Amino acid sequence: MSFERIVIFGATSAIAQATARRVAARGVRLHLVARDAAKLEAVRADLAARGATVTAAVADLDVTTHHAKLLDEAERALGGSIDAALIAQGTLPDQAACERDFTRVEAEIRTNFLGPASLASELANRFEPRGAGCIVAISSVAGDRGRASNYVYGSAKGALSIFLGGLRSRLHASGVHVVTVKPGFVDTPMTAAFKKGALWSPPERIARGIVAALEHGGTEVYLPWFWWPILFVIRHLPEAIFVRLKI
Amino acid sequence: MRSWGNYPKVEHAAVIPLHWRHLGLPRIEGTMLPSGLARSYGDSCLNEGGTLLATAGLDRLIAFDRASGVLRCEAGMSLAQILQVAVPAGWFLPVVPGTSQVTVGGAIANDIHGKNHHAAGSFGEHVRRLELVRSDGTRRECSPDSETALFRATIGGLGLTGLVTWAELQLRAIASPAFEVETMRMENLEHFFALSEASAGFEYHVAWVDALARGGDAGRGVFIRANHSTVAEASQAPSDSHLAVPFDLPAATLNRHSVALFNAMYRARAPRHWREERVPYSRYLFPLDGVAHWNRMYGEPGFVQHQCVVPRADAPSRVRSILEAVAAAGDASFLSVLKVFGDREPAGLLSFARPGVTLALDLPMRGAQTLELLERLDTIVRDAGGAIYPAKDARMSPGTFRASFPRWGELEALRDPAFSSSFWRRVTP
Numbered sequence: 312m313s314f315e316r317i318v319i320f321g322a323t324s325a326i327a328q329a330t331a332r333r334v335a336a337r338g339v340r341l342h343l344v345a346r347d348a349a350k351l352e353a354v355r356a357d358l359a360a361r362g363a364t365v366t367a368a369v370a371d372l373d374v375t376t377h378h379a380k381l382l383d384e385a386e387r388a389l390g391g392s393i394d395a396a397l398i399a400q401g402t403l404p405d406q407a408a409c410e411r412d413f414t415r416v417e418a419e420i421r422t423n424f425l426g427p428a429s430l431a432s433e434l435a436n437r438f439e440p441r442g443a444g445c446i447v448a449i450s451s452v453a454g455d456r457g458r459a460s461n462y463v464y465g466s467a468k469g470a471l472s473i474f475l476g477g478l479r480s481r482l483h484a485s486g487v488h489v490v491t492v493k494p495g496f497v498d499t500p501m502t503a504a505f506k507k508g509a510l511w512s513p514p515e516r517i518a519r520g521i522v523a524a525l526e527h528g529g530t531e532v533y534l535p536w537f538w539w540p541i542l543f544v545i546r547h548l549p550e551a552i553f554v555r556l557k558i
Numbered sequence: 559m560r561s562w563g564n565y566p567k568v569e570h571a572a573v574i575p576l577h578w579r580h581l582g583l584p585r586i587e588g589t590m591l592p593s594g595l596a597r598s599y600g601d602s603c604l605n606e607g608g609t610l611l612a613t614a615g616l617d618r619l620i621a622f623d624r625a626s627g628v629l630r631c632e633a634g635m636s637l638a639q640i641l642q643v644a645v646p647a648g649w650f651l652p653v654v655p656g657t658s659q660v661t662v663g664g665a666i667a668n669d670i671h672g673k674n675h676h677a678a679g680s681f682g683e684h685v686r687r688l689e690l691v692r693s694d695g696t697r698r699e700c701s702p703d704s705e706t707a708l709f710r711a712t713i714g715g716l717g718l719t720g721l722v723t724w725a726e727l728q729l730r731a732i733a734s735p736a737f738e739v740e741t742m743r744m745e746n747l748e749h750f751f752a753l754s755e756a757s758a759g760f761e762y763h764v765a766w767v768d769a770l771a772r773g774g775d776a777g778r779g780v781f782i783r784a785n786h787s788t789v790a791e792a793s794q795a796p797s798d799s800h801l802a803v804p805f806d807l808p809a810a811t812l813n814r815h816s817v818a819l820f821n822a823m824y825r826a827r828a829p830r831h832w833r834e835e836r837v838p839y840s841r842y843l844f845p846l847d848g849v850a851h852w853n854r855m856y857g858e859p860g861f862v863q864h865q866c867v868v869p870r871a872d873a874p875s876r877v878r879s880i881l882e883a884v885a886a887a888g889d890a891s892f893l894s895v896l897k898v899f900g901d902r903e904p905a906g907l908l909s910f911a912r913p914g915v916t917l918a919l920d921l922p923m924r925g926a927q928t929l930e931l932l933e934r935l936d937t938i939v940r941d942a943g944g945a946i947y948p949a950k951d952a953r954m955s956p957g958t959f960r961a962s963f964p965r966w967g968e969l970e971a972l973r974d975p976a977f978s979s980s981f982w983r984r985v986t987p
Binding site: 325336349350353354356357360361500503 | 575577578579580615618619620621622629643646
């Protein structure tokens, strides 16, 4: 599969940047969307210098009512219909703060689930009649099971995984691809506060997996691959045992 | 955080990763020091008890003009990352050290040199502009024409003048990513100087020296010279490193017998007359990048480098004295490199590379005996009016430092008061 025109939401995230760099040198057209203008310009210039044709738009993706307009803009900027979209915006909630204040939970669910789900829906409705297009969204292994240490993030990502799974089934016959990316621990600015160990990966490794999934029609990919067996075990532990584990 | 020599081992109060060049410096207690890929060998990239600003996340290109070869990038971008983009476009870095795993900021801070110093000078000569963020909140765009003093102090300024956020480099055009390399066995020091003289037509040349050889054999080794190939061929992407030293080897792995064996084998492979071959740039310029963590060969105690430059006039006798002192001590330097620098004005206030002859030695750290030997070597260098390279150093005395860099006080005056390093505190007490 080859992709000419790609739109990236949450383009200043480390995983999005690394993914965009992998395809930039092929001379693709990229349209980047992110919230922070200064960061977005730094990323845009980098990708342009690497050989891509790059446009950018500043937007708050939490505002789902603007998504249709953002996609219209993206199509205009790319000079044609979108071949692939990467939905990469996200935040890592402060779990303890969320436990005290449910308005924070609502905000996190909006950023990590409602926003991505809305974009995926809007893209699906445009891709379906064309019978082409690829939607890639970054979920997380954290969404596979609720854990005490990060169940707010986990529930948003879990909801997103289920949403994308349903969307994939709906679009299967139409030829539109939906890829759910489930990274494990990734060393990015979002996780700067964590102590890093052997299970941590650089964003470049996740990016390599994303591009491979895009090219070879992946569906649900754990990145790196070793998270699949880990999560297989975690998903299948009996709840009576799981609740006692401090993970 | 360790330096490449794994000596000294110090603790930092914090390591703060930087990701965006437009954000200011973090507010911290104590001093800070920018830290790239930590390929400096000793303590010039360490800041014991203070903060390190990890710059590897500042790795974006800002602009690359493929017609003129002017490239502007963030200071945490590595030379390997630049070559990945530049080589397919027909451009090359004008100066590279023996590893591509250094950042642009590190290359500037140490005003690094390479095998082509006689032809291209040091890295700083090719920096057109840079931005410096100071702890007073200012951003200074420095170049040979504006903020000149700060520019000259930052080139070779050991990261002490503030945080370099970006730099603009003039690349050099290439017709091919390959090198035409000529190799020949070198019999002794006289032979080295004769070969260096005879190799003026080569943009790159350097010699590997068997530091165990004594007497009339002193300086025997292998002489390697090269030019960029002019035979255009498909660009080869440098391969990812496949070999790696997975953990610290026992400290005894590199002893005088294993090094002697290696030296003999390495030298035996070099022919008596020039052997010509065309090789990928990474194999010629960065042979050790193919073995990740090669510094672990020295084991847990680590190792120290000693790189000096001595004036050209009496260089043969000084280099001979140094090699004799090392051989007499029975220490085995695994990687010993000898090169004649070009007669070029240093680009920075504290640039190491200057007219003369440079000798680099790797020595396993064996405590007091190693430190005493290095002190003897420093005395030879000081007597000659030479200098020791801070990027490789972990132990030179304040006196040796001041003799090596008589203009150090000018850097001290321009140093950002919030910036410091273990090295700087050690040599300017």
